[in-house]
Amino acid sequence: MIDTEKSSEIAFAESAQDHVQFDRLQQLLRELAMFGGRDDGGVSREALTDIDLQARRFLIDKARSLGCEVRIDDCANLFFRRRGLSDLPPVLTGSHADTQPVGGKLDGAYGVVGGLEVIAALNDAGIETQRAIEVVAWTNEEGCRFGPGAMGSSAFVDPRRLTEYRKSMDATGMSFGDAVDLALKAVADVPRRPMAEQMSACVELHIEQGPVLERAQVPLGVVSGIQSVRWYQLHLTGSAGHAGTMPMEERTDAMAAAVGLAHQFYDYRVRHATDTLRLTLGRWQVSPNSINTIPGSVTFTVDVRSVDEQVLAQFESAMNDMIRDYNWAGSIAVENLFARPPTLFPDTMLAVIEQACERACTKALLAPPMRLTSGAFHDAMYLADQCPTAMIFVPSKGGISHNAAEETDPRELFLGVQALAYAVTILANLPLEK
Ligand code: HGY
Numbered sequence: 336m337i338d339t340e341k342s343s344e345i346a347f348a349e350s351a352q353d354h355v356q357f358d359r360l361q362q363l364l365r366e367l368a369m370f371g372g373r374d375d376g377g378v379s380r381e382a383l384t385d386i387d388l389q390a391r392r393f394l395i396d397k398a399r400s401l402g403c404e405v406r407i408d409d410c411a412n413l414f415f416r417r418r419g420l421s422d423l424p425p426v427l428t429g430s431h432a433d434t435q436p437v438g439g440k441l442d443g444a445y446g447v448v449g450g451l452e453v454i455a456a457l458n459d460a461g462i463e464t465q466r467a468i469e470v471v472a473w474t475n476e477e478g479c480r481f482g483p484g485a486m487g488s489s490a491f492v493d494p495r496r497l498t499e500y501r502k503s504m505d506a507t508g509m510s511f512g513d514a515v516d517l518a519l520k521a522v523a524d525v526p527r528r529p530m531a532e533q534m535s536a537c538v539e540l541h542i543e544q545g546p547v548l549e550r551a552q553v554p555l556g557v558v559s560g561i562q563s564v565r566w567y568q569l570h571l572t573g574s575a576g577h578a579g580t581m582p583m584e585e586r587t588d589a590m591a592a593a594v595g596l597a598h599q600f601y602d603y604r605v606r607h608a609t610d611t612l613r614l615t616l617g618r619w620q621v622s623p624n625s626i627n628t629i630p631g632s633v634t635f636t637v638d639v640r641s642v643d644e645q646v647l648a649q650f651e652s653a654m655n656d657m658i659r660d661y662n663w664a665g666s667i668a669v670e671n672l673f674a675r676p677p678t679l680f681p682d683t684m685l686a687v688i689e690q691a692c693e694r695a696c697t698k699a700l701l702a703p704p705m706r707l708t709s710g711a712f713h714d715a716m717y718l719a720d721q722c723p724t725a726m727i728f729v730p731s732k733g734g735i736s737h738n739a740a741e742e743t744d745p746r747e748l749f750l751g752v753q754a755l756a757y758a759v760t761i762l763a764n765l766p767l768e769k
């Protein structure tokens with residue numbers, strides 16, 4: 336029953352929150368995790384692979400069974416729309432359905448599935464919202480098969496970026512553009528929608544992927560912002576040679592140079608950087624990658640993050656100096672792959688998220704939510720350029736993510752979707768402006 340004493344927006348939001356179903360949420364998470372499911376409990380569903388396309392078809396069918404209109408844009412971003420009473424800009428939620436090469440069941444998937452559960456709860460509650468609500472599955476958030484990350488949301492907000500993105504190649508030489516065209520062909524039954532359509536607000540539900548909430552024993556996080564990130568790729572070219580015959584001092588060994596530089600980067604972090612700098616040298620390619628050939632070339636990636644963008648700027652300048660001064664006979668080329676400044680979510684949105692989380696936590700007799708900055712980047716960092724945006728976090732067990740062991744307590748997953756249902760319903764019923 337709707338409590339008419341309260342404002343109708345709040346009454347609807349509470350009703351939506353109270354119609355979220357634990358079992359239905361768990362079931363949909365399990366079903367989506369089967370696409371690329373691994374024996375170790377993880378998920379391997381990289382962007383626009385066949386398994387990702389199969390998962391997309393599953394989500395399309397699911398969304399249609401909930402009465403949603405499904406559309407797709409030129410970057411293969413999938414939108415599941417629940418009509419509103421007006422044709423004002425919709426409220427957007429959702430996340431990404433692609434995973435790391437060895438990812439978990441929840442990174443991204445939880446936000447897409449949580450959005451669909453909110454639609455199901457609104458249907459059960461018989462609530463009609465003023466604004467439409469759209470659940471999105473963004474293309475290629477992870478950026479591991481095709482770099483950079485968050486391509487779908489980035490291109491949605493600024494379609495000019497898509498031309499460059501389409502040229503990005505995966506390890507087999509396939510371009511992102513060709514992969515997108517195949518993905519669009521696979522869903523020829525899904526109408527196209529223009530990119531950059533104005534949204535009225537965006538809320539992304541995601542696992543924290545770090546240890547903060549769990550250590551604080553707090554079940555829900557109100558995300559105040561996202562730290563800055565920069566990605567580079569270093570190409571070192573020396574000369575291949577025989578591992579047994581070539582004297583050490585006559586070698587131009589690309590691996591020796593790469594390891595030497597890597598050591599200098601780690602030392603820099605210890606000697607100069609504040610502890611806010613996080614450095615990851617995650618992907619290495621060696622050629623010819625033979626046990627008894629001196630590596631002729633080595634390519635490795637650098638991922639740096641900090642809440643303070645100045646720290647990243649200082650690292651970049653130091654990195655370029657170290658590369659320039661590195662003493663060897665070979666060459667080193669640097670490719671800038673990605674750079675995003677810190678994202679701050681507006682107080683007006685944080686207030687809505689706080690209210691949504693507080694009601695869910697109070698009803699569950701759990702600790703109130705806390706504010707925190709996201710260590711991981713998310714599609715919300717681009718949506719924040721287009722409309723008032725915010726995020727809700729749930730804890731990650733052991734702070735583990737980008738790992739098959741990624742896990743969150745099902746009761747916390749349920750609480751997160753309850754908070755999302757409340758927030759999205761409030762936003763979809765806010766007094767109507769233009
Ligand atoms: O790398 C990131 O921060 C995101 O999880 N893709």
Ligand code: MN
Pocket residue numbers: 431442443476541713
């Ligand atoms: Mn993610």
Ligand code: MN
Pocket residue numbers: 435442477737
């Ligand atoms: Mn991720």
